[in-house]
Amino acid sequence: MHRIGIIGCGWIAPFHLAALQKFADRATVAWVADIDSVRADAVASRYSVRAISDYRERLDEVDCVHILLPHHLHCQVTTVCLEAGKHVLLEKPIATSLEDADTMIACAERNARTLMVGYLHRYRKSIQMFKEIVTGGSYGRLFMLDAMMDESLKGYLTGWTSRKETLGGGVFFSSSPHMLDVMLWIAGDVRCASVVGTHGGCNIEGEDTACSILKFENGVIGVTRHTWASPAAPIWYTMEAVCEQARVRLTTSPEGDLFRDGPECAWTTRIEAHGAHDEVLLESGEGLDLTAEVEHFFDCVDTGACPQTDGRAARKIIELVLNAYADAEQRGGL
Numbered sequence: 551m552h553r554i555g556i557i558g559c560g561w562i563a564p565f566h567l568a569a570l571q572k573f574a575d576r577a578t579v580a581w582v583a584d585i586d587s588v589r590a591d592a593v594a595s596r597y598s599v600r601a602i603s604d605y606r607e608r609l610d611e612v613d614c615v616h617i618l619l620p621h622h623l624h625c626q627v628t629t630v631c632l633e634a635g636k637h638v639l640l641e642k643p644i645a646t647s648l649e650d651a652d653t654m655i656a657c658a659e660r661n662a663r664t665l666m667v668g669y670l671h672r673y674r675k676s677i678q679m680f681k682e683i684v685t686g687g688s689y690g691r692l693f694m695l696d697a698m699m700d701e702s703l704k705g706y707l708t709g710w711t712s713r714k715e716t717l718g719g720g721v722f723f724s725s726s727p728h729m730l731d732v733m734l735w736i737a738g739d740v741r742c743a744s745v746v747g748t749h750g751g752c753n754i755e756g757e758d759t760a761c762s763i764l765k766f767e768n769g770v771i772g773v774t775r776h777t778w779a780s781p782a783a784p785i786w787y788t789m790e791a792v793c794e795q796a797r798v799r800l801t802t803s804p805e806g807d808l809f810r811d812g813p814e815c816a817w818t819t820r821i822e823a824h825g826a827h828d829e830v831l832l833e834s835g836e837g838l839d840l841t842a843e844v845e846h847f848f849d850c851v852d853t854g855a856c857p858q859t860d861g862r863a864a865r866k867i868i869e870l871v872l873n874a875y876a877d878a879e880q881r882g883g884l
């Protein structure tokens with residue numbers, strides 16, 4: 551039975567706790583920690599667990615931690631936990647710099663502990679099905695991927711999320727990696743990537759809207775389009791794959807108010823193929839559910855297997871993003 555500590559009781563914490571509730575036979579949550587006691591108490595009472603303020607004082611009570619903190623704290627807290635012999639499930643992105651990512655990867659290896667980064671989408675059943683469909687050959691060769699995330703976050707981006715130093719960049723650093731991770735998983739290594747960005751109305755230092763183009767080593771090309779300044783966010787996540795004989799589209803959108811409802815929010819996920827004729831390949835209620843991600847983490851901890859989204863996989867993504875930012879600077883700015 552694993553004993554879990556949750557470090558950070560902000561927006562994403564209830565999603566981790568809701569997923570952990572499904573593993574009562576494998577894990578128990580020993581405590582939730584936050585420097586803000588109001589936040590820690592709120593999460594603790596909602597999930598009937600103990601609230602603490604300083605995770606370092608209770609690390610001896612757990613063998614695994616979920617680290618759900620602002621990005622600039624990822625390296626420092628992860629290394630403390632790994633050095634104390636804890637397995638770590640860390641929210642994305644791995645860190646704000648490649649140097650920090652390297653420190654964390656080396657620390658996990660030195661201490662022989664699991665370090666997994668929470669890129670949840672590739673663990674979702676619908677995305678796994680999407681990958682099988684578009685790479686399986688039944689619609690011919692895949693040659694283009696096009697992903698869009700449309701989110702309305704104007705009122706939510708304050709504090710650490712509004713500053714480049716603490717977020718690591720803008721939307722392309724913080725959230726487009728959800729799409730990049732899936733694209734790299736589907737199409738393999740990237741040969742080159744470029745990004746442009748702009749401000750659509752969020753009060754943050756980095757770009758709130760970004761588009762990127764990618765060329766993969768296998769010849770596939772990709773596009774990401776992402777805004778945090780959507781006026782409505784009607785569709786939260788769309789990924790399209792263009793194959794020789796059909797365009798396959800996955801959409802995932804919340805039915806209710808995600809910010810109000812949290813893990814209780816209802817979702818619709820749909821996969822359609824448009825080719826010689828139109829087909830609906832999947833209709834499900836799958837949404838922002840971390841169950842499969844958490845299960846993979848436990849499986850890796852139990853068997854010693856390397857997580858699919860380990861430190862190195864997560865490092866590749868910030869390397870791609872930081873190189874694209876640097877390239878944009880050379881062209882005169884994002």
Ligand SMILES: NC(=O)c1ccc[n+]([C@@H]2O[C@H](COP(=O)([O-])OP(=O)(O)OC[C@H]3O[C@@H](n4cnc5c(N)ncnc54)[C@H](O)[C@@H]3O)[C@@H](O)[C@H]2O)c1
Nearest residue numbers: 558559560561562583584585586589618619620641642643
């Ligand atoms: N997978 C997803 O779809 C998804 C969605 C949102 C956020 N995230 C990620 O989750 C992480 C947290 O994001 P969030 O939106 O929950 O942020 P948040 O600002 O809502 O919460 C962060 C919490 O960390 C606490 N904190 C700060 N320093 C601390 C410390 N030293 N010890 C303990 N607690 C401390 C803050 O008080 C706050 O409650 C980020 O990495 C973010 O990118 C992932």
